[in-house]
Amino acid sequence: MKIMVAxxxxxxxxxxxxxxxxxxxxxxANVKMSMNPFCEIALEEALRLREAGHASEVLVVSMGGxxxxxxxxxxxxxxxxxxxxxxxxxxxxxxTVAKLLQALATSEKPNILLLGKQAIDDDANQxxxxxxxxxxxxxxxxxxxxxxxxxxxxxxxxxxxxxxxxETVKLQLPAVITTDLRLNQPRYATLPNIMKAKKKTITQxxxxxxxxxITSDLEILEVFEPPKRKAxxxxxxxxxxxxxxxxxxxxx
Amino acid sequence: xxxxxRCSSSTQNATANCQQETALRSSxxxxxxxxxxxxxxxxxIGSTSVGRSFTSRxxxxxxxxxxxLRQAQGYASESGNSKQxxxxxxxxxxxxxxxxxxxxxxGLAAAIRLKQLCQEKGTELSVCVLEKASEVxxxxxxxxxxxxxxxxxxxxxxxxxxxxxxxxxxxxxxxLLSEKHAFPVPSPFKNQGNFVISLSELVRWLxxxxxxxxxxxxxxxxxxxxxxxxxxxxxVATNDMGIAKSGSRKPNFQRGIELKxxxxxxxxxxxxxxxxxxxxxFQLREEAGAQHQTYAIGLKEVWEVEEHKHHPGYVLxxxxxxxxxxxxGGSFLYHMDNQQVAIGLVVALDYKNPYMNPYEEYQxxxxxxxxxxxxxGGKVVQYGARTLNEGGLQSIPRTVFPGGALIGCTAGFVNVxxxxxxxxxxxxxxxxxxxxxxxxxxxxxPNMDAYWEALQHSWVWQELxxxxxxxxxxxxxxxxxxxxxxxxxxxxxxxxxxxLAHGPPDHECTEAAEKHKPIQYPKPDGxxxxxxxxxxxxxxxxxxxxxxxxxxxxxxxxxxTINLPKFAAPESRYCPARVYEYIAxxxxxxxxxxxxxxxxxxxxxxxxDPKQNIKWTVPEGGGGPGYTxx
Numbered sequence: 001m002k003i004m005v006a007x008x009x010x011x012x013x014x015x016x017x018x019x020x021x022x023x024x025x026x027x028x029a030n031v032k033m034s035m036n037p038f039c040e041i042a043l044e045e046a047l048r049l050r051e052a053g054h055a056s057e058v059l060v061v062s063m064g065g066x067x068x069x070x071x072x073x074x075x076x077x078x079x080x081x082x083x084x085x086x087x088x089x090x091x092x093x094x095x096t097v098a099k100l101l102q103a104l105a106t107s108e109k110p111n112i113l114l115l116g117k118q119a120i121d122d123d124a125n126q127x128x129x130x131x132x133x134x135x136x137x138x139x140x141x142x143x144x145x146x147x148x149x150x151x152x153x154x155x156x157x158x159x160x161x162x163x164x165x166x167e168t169v170k171l172q173l174p175a176v177i178t179t180d181l182r183l184n185q186p187r188y189a190t191l192p193n194i195m196k197a198k199k200k201t202i203t204q205x206x207x208x209x210x211x212x213x214i215t216s217d218l219e220i221l222e223v224f225e226p227p228k229r230k231a232x233x234x235x236x237x238x239x240x241x242x243x244x245x246x247x248x249x250x251x252x
Numbered sequence: 253x254x255x256x257x258r259c260s261s262s263t264q265n266a267t268a269n270c271q272q273e274t275a276l277r278s279s280x281x282x283x284x285x286x287x288x289x290x291x292x293x294x295x296x297i298g299s300t301s302v303g304r305s306f307t308s309r310x311x312x313x314x315x316x317x318x319x320x321l322r323q324a325q326g327y328a329s330e331s332g333n334s335k336q337x338x339x340x341x342x343x344x345x346x347x348x349x350x351x352x353x354x355x356x357x358x359g360l361a362a363a364i365r366l367k368q369l370c371q372e373k374g375t376e377l378s379v380c381v382l383e384k385a386s387e388v389x390x391x392x393x394x395x396x397x398x399x400x401x402x403x404x405x406x407x408x409x410x411x412x413x414x415x416x417x418x419x420x421x422x423x424x425x426x427x428l429l430s431e432k433h434a435f436p437v438p439s440p441f442k443n444q445g446n447f448v449i450s451l452s453e454l455v456r457w458l459x460x461x462x463x464x465x466x467x468x469x470x471x472x473x474x475x476x477x478x479x480x481x482x483x484x485x486x487x488v489a490t491n492d493m494g495i496a497k498s499g500s501r502k503p504n505f506q507r508g509i510e511l512k513x514x515x516x517x518x519x520x521x522x523x524x525x526x527x528x529x530x531x532x533x534f535q536l537r538e539e540a541g542a543q544h545q546t547y548a549i550g551l552k553e554v555w556e557v558e559e560h561k562h563h564p565g566y567v568l569x570x571x572x573x574x575x576x577x578x579x580x581g582g583s584f585l586y587h588m589d590n591q592q593v594a595i596g597l598v599v600a601l602d603y604k605n606p607y608m609n610p611y612e613e614y615q616x617x618x619x620x621x622x623x624x625x626x627x628x629g630g631k632v633v634q635y636g637a638r639t640l641n642e643g644g645l646q647s648i649p650r651t652v653f654p655g656g657a658l659i660g661c662t663a664g665f666v667n668v669x670x671x672x673x674x675x676x677x678x679x680x681x682x683x684x685x686x687x688x689x690x691x692x693x694x695x696x697x698p699n700m701d702a703y704w705e706a707l708q709h710s711w712v713w714q715e716l717x718x719x720x721x722x723x724x725x726x727x728x729x730x731x732x733x734x735x736x737x738x739x740x741x742x743x744x745x746x747x748x749x750x751x752l753a754h755g756p757p758d759h760e761c762t763e764a765a766e767k768h769k770p771i772q773y774p775k776p777d778g779x780x781x782x783x784x785x786x787x788x789x790x791x792x793x794x795x796x797x798x799x800x801x802x803x804x805x806x807x808x809x810x811x812x813t814i815n816l817p818k819f820a821a822p823e824s825r826y827c828p829a830r831v832y833e834y835i836a837x838x839x840x841x842x843x844x845x846x847x848x849x850x851x852x853x854x855x856x857x858x859x860x861d862p863k864q865n866i867k868w869t870v871p872e873g874g875g876g877p878g879y880t881x882x
Contacts, residue, residue: 014794
């Protein structure tokens, strides 16, 4: 069985981000980037499934400019078998990502497509759900536990974190699973594995070769920092409070 | 590439050596963080930790800041593995011709020079560089007005290769500050031909050059242990990763790796943790008749300022306010490109007043009427801090030991009056590489003695010799020091027949709190000056929070019995990251809480703790600050 994992290169979670002076986006020049934490968790889950004998190959994919190869090398160093880099300089929005993943899934035919639930730069939480829709595959999102049974071949049980608590679903394969924080703790890439990863292959492919045209219905108009919080005001009486709510805040 | 993978039990040899050490503060510093569940030292059989005792407290940390600095939970005990467990868990070994610890200017210059020599002479050497930061350059912090002398030697066509030396120095100013005024004084620096740079950026560039030449650089791996075979250094080992705060192993536990080198170069920067153990073990200061090292702490911010206030290449240094006449130090303000300005304060760590707070002094400095206007309307991009060595020639130990050598700031080559050390660090890396290449090609048991010789005949030595008396004279105070410095710089030029000695080591200079009054520092205004935790957030520092704290107390009682009553807890003041806090416990007694996660890896605590009770060891690789333009 083959597992495909999609990973994204984002600004490292510990970095203090800044908005570019021209407000077109967040400053990424001279800023530390790393693999999206949820994608790391997805990759770790794929590796565990392979180590438990449920899968024979873990394929990792990423999309974007040349530096994606850094992220893919890290993934290979963690233990993925091979990598595919969809090379493009366009900015990618979730629907485009989903279409590219659909094309890759159609040609690679994985049994499970694992993704992080969302990327920490856009917090979109859409790509996994969209690609499941495009592929017409069942989806188990916000997974906090993934179980495969040697007996129940052809299906996977996913425990999901939902607003009301935990929901367990059984999905027929092939399926899309997006991972949440409590699923696992990703392993460290060891030095020998980093060295071995240098010899593993990263296949380069373009969106044209996949037959996907990169268009977008979305355009980022402006990015700005949230306004600074104003200091609060202590009121002396309930009347004063009502007066301020009515005449200053206009909420009653 | 000559690396092979096999298992070894070289830890056994290291253990045996460890147990031969007699000093309590053993120089065979293991720094390992794997452990079984905590046990009192006496109960362990074949224990390898030498007499250190740690304690576990369930104190909850008392601060929250930003979403990235998580709550600390006191500190846990660390005990060495039992011998049986250790032997069962032999580490994988990777072998190289040269192992370099630290991907900074010295380490990378050495790596690059080694590969260049291989190309020139048709030899092949495998070179590996270990870096504890998550990426090359992330732990590099420096002023920096860069003298390209060593870079010209290393990579003569650096300009064509797009080295990030974009801003030549255009103006060189020097002011003497009083509380309200600034008095321009002739600048003693000769900075024409130098560049205002970000050293992190330059180091990143050096890293790519090194990788192009075939050097293997591994960021995210912390060398925590020196490996010995007999009396010879044969490499280093990285620390185990995935140990929980309690000492137990987490699901993603990874045993450390041993990197064996026919030669090992330690390039850890000022007060390197492994280098300190090696210097002690081989008595390298005594061997060279050298004094102790003396230090300063530098605090720095990079600001993005309003465009009309920005003058690329403008360089300013000040002395005087806010520091008093008996504290050595001064500020720097360098205009870089991209509307950015580097601004910082350097405070020598031989200060006497335990209430001194270098971070607050730096905040005060920014409020000076001649400094403040530049920053108004601007934004802080990054903050950081690091100690630097000031001992000069008098403090350079013998830089060669069996199996390896010390290069760069870890031995200490900063030219203090010039306030430059990057060029000398790189040159020592180059010299070491040349000696290493020769030794590896011709010797059965290569040694680095030729490097020590070459160093003493190089321009590094000449430069440091000519300025050797300037810093020590400041022990007599700021004004005498300035007068003497002027004389020595313009007239005498170092040609005095004597060499002044340093005063006592920095940690012995701190006087009892009763002799001094607490300093009232102004509250931060949130516009130009900030509280420490807000600044800390801007350093992007982070550590895996569930790991044993990397700051060890030799004696767990000393903070509450000596530091707090006698010295008013200086560590809570000089640490630029609020790692050390005294918090009232249930009995309303103040107790030390260590927020190891905040650490900026500056080493101030290792240097300045009055009883040298705090030992900085390296945490899990990949943690620490995230400097990109510092």
